[in-house]
Amino acid sequence: MNTLLKEIEVLGVHEKLQLVEDLWDSIDEELLPxxxxxxxxxxxxxxxxxxxxxxxxxxxxxxxxxxxxxx
Structure with missing residues (x-):
């Protein structure tokens, strides 16, 4: 398992949800069809x-x- 996944694995639920939200927000609308x-x-x-x-x-x-x- 790579280092990034290991770091994510130890996050709490709220931290994981915040990460998902941050990732979603980082997707440029122009890239979406x-x-x-x-x-x-x-x-x-x-x-x-x-x-x-x-x-x-x-x-x-x-x-x-x-x-x-x-x-």
Whole structure:
């Protein structure tokens, strides 16, 4: 195992979470692929539907349960 991984392994949970956040923030938005017009339109459509039908969606708990994942 390389030195960097050994150093990360000894960090506490909060320190690891902060590291993840710092890494995420360091990713330049320009390197991320742009959102297509079709994807934006689909997300807008779903958000509009969700706003018009509160409580009709599936909860994260139910999705996790159906996948056998424990949250």
């Amino acid at each position: 742009p959102m297509s017009d079709a994807l934006k339109a689909e997300l807008d459509r779903r958000a509009t539907w969700a706003d018009a039908h509160p409580g009709s969606g599936t909860s994260l708990q139910d999705i996790a349960l159906s996948l056998g994942v424990r949250l």
